[in-house]
Amino acid sequence: MQNQEQINQLKNTVQDLLDEAKKQGATAAEAGLSQDNGLSVSVRLGEVETLEYHCDQGLGVTVYFGQRKGSASTTDLSPASIKETVSAACSIARFTSEDSFSGLPEQQLLATEFHDLELYHPWDVNADKAISLATECEDAARSFHPEISNSEGASVNSHQGIRVMGNSLGFLQGYAATRHSLSCSVLAQRGDSMQRDYWYSVARNALHLESAVSIGNKAAERTLRRLEGRSLSTRQCPVLYCAETASGLLGSFIGAISGGNLYRKSSFLLDALGSQVFPEFVRIHEQPHLKAALGSAAYDGEGVATKPRDIITGGILQGYVLGTYSARKLGMQSTGNAGGVHNLTIDPGTLDFDGMLKALNTGLLVTELMGQGVNMVNGDYSRGAAGFWVENGQIQYPVEEITIAGNLKDMLKNIVAVGNDVDYRGNIRTGSILVEQLSIAGE
Amino acid sequence: MTDLLNLVRQAVLTPSGLQDGDIEKIMNCLLSASVDDADIYFQSSHSESWVMEGGIIKEGSHSIEQGAGVRAVSGEKTGFAYSDRIELPVLLEAAGNVKAIVRHGQQAQMGIIKTAKWPRYYPIVNPLPSLATNQKIDLLKTVDSETRKLDPRIEEVIVSLSGTYENILVANQDGSLSADVRPLVRMNVSVIVEENGRREQGSMGGGGRSDYNYFIEQDRALNYGKEAVRQALVNLEAGEAPAGNMTVVLGPGWPGILLHEAIGHGLEGDFNRKGTSAFSGRVGERVASDLCTVVDDGTLPGRRGSLSIDDEGTPTEQTILIENGILKGYMQDKLNARLMGVKSTGNGRRESYAHLPMPRMTNTYMLPGQHDPQEIIKSVKKGLFAKNFAGGQVDITSGKFVFSASEAYLIEDGKITSPVKGATLIGNGPDVLTKVSMVGNDLQLDSGVGTCGKDGQSVPVGVGQPTLKIDGLTVGGTSV
Numbered sequence: 001m002q003n004q005e006q007i008n009q010l011k012n013t014v015q016d017l018l019d020e021a022k023k024q025g026a027t028a029a030e031a032g033l034s035q036d037n038g039l040s041v042s043v044r045l046g047e048v049e050t051l052e053y054h055c056d057q058g059l060g061v062t063v064y065f066g067q068r069k070g071s072a073s074t075t076d077l078s079p080a081s082i083k084e085t086v087s088a089a090c091s092i093a094r095f096t097s098e099d100s101f102s103g104l105p106e107q108q109l110l111a112t113e114f115h116d117l118e119l120y121h122p123w124d125v126n127a128d129k130a131i132s133l134a135t136e137c138e139d140a141a142r143s144f145h146p147e148i149s150n151s152e153g154a155s156v157n158s159h160q161g162i163r164v165m166g167n168s169l170g171f172l173q174g175y176a177a178t179r180h181s182l183s184c185s186v187l188a189q190r191g192d193s194m195q196r197d198y199w200y201s202v203a204r205n206a207l208h209l210e211s212a213v214s215i216g217n218k219a220a221e222r223t224l225r226r227l228e229g230r231s232l233s234t235r236q237c238p239v240l241y242c243a244e245t246a247s248g249l250l251g252s253f254i255g256a257i258s259g260g261n262l263y264r265k266s267s268f269l270l271d272a273l274g275s276q277v278f279p280e281f282v283r284i285h286e287q288p289h290l291k292a293a294l295g296s297a298a299y300d301g302e303g304v305a306t307k308p309r310d311i312i313t314g315g316i317l318q319g320y321v322l323g324t325y326s327a328r329k330l331g332m333q334s335t336g337n338a339g340g341v342h343n344l345t346i347d348p349g350t351l352d353f354d355g356m357l358k359a360l361n362t363g364l365l366v367t368e369l370m371g372q373g374v375n376m377v378n379g380d381y382s383r384g385a386a387g388f389w390v391e392n393g394q395i396q397y398p399v400e401e402i403t404i405a406g407n408l409k410d411m412l413k414n415i416v417a418v419g420n421d422v423d424y425r426g427n428i429r430t431g432s433i434l435v436e437q438l439s440i441a442g443e
Numbered sequence: 444m445t446d447l448l449n450l451v452r453q454a455v456l457t458p459s460g461l462q463d464g465d466i467e468k469i470m471n472c473l474l475s476a477s478v479d480d481a482d483i484y485f486q487s488s489h490s491e492s493w494v495m496e497g498g499i500i501k502e503g504s505h506s507i508e509q510g511a512g513v514r515a516v517s518g519e520k521t522g523f524a525y526s527d528r529i530e531l532p533v534l535l536e537a538a539g540n541v542k543a544i545v546r547h548g549q550q551a552q553m554g555i556i557k558t559a560k561w562p563r564y565y566p567i568v569n570p571l572p573s574l575a576t577n578q579k580i581d582l583l584k585t586v587d588s589e590t591r592k593l594d595p596r597i598e599e600v601i602v603s604l605s606g607t608y609e610n611i612l613v614a615n616q617d618g619s620l621s622a623d624v625r626p627l628v629r630m631n632v633s634v635i636v637e638e639n640g641r642r643e644q645g646s647m648g649g650g651g652r653s654d655y656n657y658f659i660e661q662d663r664a665l666n667y668g669k670e671a672v673r674q675a676l677v678n679l680e681a682g683e684a685p686a687g688n689m690t691v692v693l694g695p696g697w698p699g700i701l702l703h704e705a706i707g708h709g710l711e712g713d714f715n716r717k718g719t720s721a722f723s724g725r726v727g728e729r730v731a732s733d734l735c736t737v738v739d740d741g742t743l744p745g746r747r748g749s750l751s752i753d754d755e756g757t758p759t760e761q762t763i764l765i766e767n768g769i770l771k772g773y774m775q776d777k778l779n780a781r782l783m784g785v786k787s788t789g790n791g792r793r794e795s796y797a798h799l800p801m802p803r804m805t806n807t808y809m810l811p812g813q814h815d816p817q818e819i820i821k822s823v824k825k826g827l828f829a830k831n832f833a834g835g836q837v838d839i840t841s842g843k844f845v846f847s848a849s850e851a852y853l854i855e856d857g858k859i860t861s862p863v864k865g866a867t868l869i870g871n872g873p874d875v876l877t878k879v880s881m882v883g884n885d886l887q888l889d890s891g892v893g894t895c896g897k898d899g900q901s902v903p904v905g906v907g908q909p910t911l912k913i914d915g916l917t918v919g920g921t922s923v
Contacts, residue, residue: 044717048520050523051522051523053525054525072506076507092504095577099501370869372833372847373867380864380865384843402917402919403866439920
């Protein structure tokens with residue numbers, strides 16, 4: 001297999017890097033290398049707009065001289081550059097401080113089992129095929145309704161790449177992965193009201209992509225329903241986060257239990273281990289070994305084995321999200337999360353989206369959030385929002401130019417229900433989430 | 444200027460042995476199709492960063508990024524390929540792929556001609572060796588220890604220092620070669636304070652197109668620490684922020700992020716050529732009160748958002764966006780300027796050789812007005828004074844934008860009273876500036892911290908404004 005050959009070649013380069021580090025006096029080292037290539041095509045108003053060929057590569061190395069550390073990276077993989085990069089990292093390590101928590105992971109935590117996670121599914125899509133697919137998608141959106149007035153286009157992306165990493169404890173692994181996507185964004189106009197929205201599909205395997213027509217139709221539908229949005233008066237009410245926006249809520253939760261924020265004491269969930277963070281019915285877990293999923297990995301960014309595990313059981317926090325350094329700072333063990341979580345999943349409830357609207361009864365459905373507005377240190381939350389006003393479980397009219405605000409600590413505790421309308425397109429898998437009461441500011 | 448070109452040639456081309464003749468070969472491959480525009484963009488960028496945390500020099504890193512991007516444009520179509528290998532066969536293959544976007548060929552030839560002269564707005568300097576490594580370490584340590592001394596409630600101090608030395612070379616199909624050397628330095632101090640179990644943060648930084656001595660001059664680095672601590676301590680006292688529509692006074696400087704989000708993005712040429720911006724087709728119309736004149740200006744000496752030439756080789760300028768409330772024009776790159784029948788304003792920017800250029804802001808700010816800032820505060824019976832901000836975002840089609848205050852106070856009976864927690868402010872771009880009823884005489888530019896994201900590409904930018912009074916903006920607090 002051509003891939004295996006390339007992986008072996010890159011493994012040799014990583015081994016060269018590690019050897020060079022040792023030669024230059026490093027007591028330990030870690031190195032990673034990636035090569036990616038891909039094709040992007042966008043079509044706007046029925047004509048090709050851009051055709052892009054991507055080709056990226058890069059390597060990074062971290063060296064340790066005892067407890068001192070230095071890092072360097074480059075896009076040039078030539079032997080001369082490898083030498084220079086290692087020496088740049090080494091010269092930095094002469095100036096950094098002794099840090100008793102720094103160093104490679106514990107040997108016994110490194111991954112030793114490497115099942116095929118089925119992440120590599122090349123797509124034989126060339127420029128012409130991609131153009132016709134994007135055209136089909138945009139056509140579907142543009143012909144959906146006469147009020148669809150303009151387009152930002154449809155695009156097809158196909159990427160494949162290889163990642164190899166190794167360290168001086170003898171870990172040396174690599175894998176190939178693919179990622180393909182199809183997206184569409186259109187505008188609608190009615191009187192003075194102009195709106196834009198989009199829809200997309202992304203998958204490791206192109207066969208799992210939603211059809212071009214369905215993506216186009218959804219993009220158009222989502223744009224049309226926003227027309228003539230209005231603000232709300234300032235009030236308090238329950239808020240239903242649609243699945244796409246709910247993943248942001250869980251993302252903030254993960255941020256708060258991540259090692260870096262914990263040891264810096266910049267989290268609103270300090271010392272929350274073993275305490276009730278969510279209501280009792282909530283279970284949140286990681287599924288790193290799902291076949292062909294977007295967040296799957298056998299090992300984390302440091303080579304530590306990933307494990308399926310519960311983060312929240314019965315609403316209670318079971319564990320943090322840690323890499324080696326932050327784990328040591330906290331007096332704990334790495335959870336295999338250097339680089340983040342893997343297919344974080346909140347167990348879906350029994351209600352579908354319509355059921356969730358009925359559970360909301362009267363309140364705000366949020367379909368878009370704007371701005372950063374999340375303070376990790378104290379949990380204060382204030383973000384721009386758009387969505388729909390709902391009464392008696394029925395969508396009444398689109399809403400825009402409002403903010404929603406509260407405190408994340410309370411918001412997580414006050415989750416009323418999780419829907420089964422799960423969005424599988426990212427690393428966080430959640431259905432819509434209903435939160436009891438938030439402050440809405442508007443006109 | 445020839446010296447500059449030679450310097451950049453040496454930095455970018457010499458390591459890979461590429462000659463001017465090779466550039467002509469690649470360009471002629473592109474020009475064998477009928478293109479409106481073609482360019483080859485060479486880039487070599489060296490950067491480093493240092494982080495001090497928990498009282499120790501915790502991290503240091505060095506990185507090298509280099510490569511070339513090849514682009515052909517025909518009508519509204521763009522073909523683009525790039526490689527991190529600056530080698531003739533690789534770039535010829537890229538050119539071959541790229542011109543496939545234009546099906547019907549037509550021969551043309553390009554020969555490199557002399558480069559034009561343009562003014563420079565920052566020194567030709569490599570910031571990385573401007574301080575010896577131990578001097579950089581000493582700077583970090585001094586800032587750390589001096590900041591920690593400021594208040595017993597300080598729990599943690601994080602100081603970071605980074606610098607980039609970038610060389611770019613653009614070859615255009617008209618035979619011109621343009622080069623630029625772009626230094627950029629940045630420093631930041633963030634602190635966590637704790638009192639009675641309540642924790643808050645504060646953060647301040649700055650930088651520009653200069654070398655590391657910038658931070659030593661005028662005690663800038665130490666002042667970042669003081670300012671970060673001051674903000675964090677104010678936040679310890681902050682009560683619930685108000686919710687609802689109210690009069691908002693924005694302080695000078697960084698709050699100019701309002702202009703960047705509310706109108707800046709909406710005035711970028713690509714959105715307006717396509718008719719997707721809330722400002723499309725509105726040149727000549729009133730979009731702000733007559734107190735407002737807003738410009739985008741890449742020519743300010745040494746600023747983070749400044750460029751001598753943009754990434755298409757066009758010299759930057761001061762572009763008037765809004766003059767006395769009337770919309771004057773858009774920010775353009777070559778492609779959108781050509782399609783709209785105007786000239787490029789020198790706003791064609793790209794994150795790197797691996798990204799396509801598009802219209803982007805440089806330094807966007809509002810010119811000063813008549814009012815004393817005190818007078819502006821005095822005129823407000825009840826409202827919010829927002830002094831510092833975190834990021835922002837805009838939906839250019841609906842015009843709705845947000846920006847998040849990180850330091851704010853209530854105004855009661857013409858006086859700034861108690862501090863309130865951070866909150867997001869939301870408004871409508873095309874009419875927010877029509878509600879500007881007072882403009883201060885205290886124009887300030889930000890300290891050099893801005894990074895703007897568009898279509899996944901990040902570029903350094905600047906903003907600025909005098910104190911502004913806006914009669915009605917929605918404040919996203921929790922206190923109803």
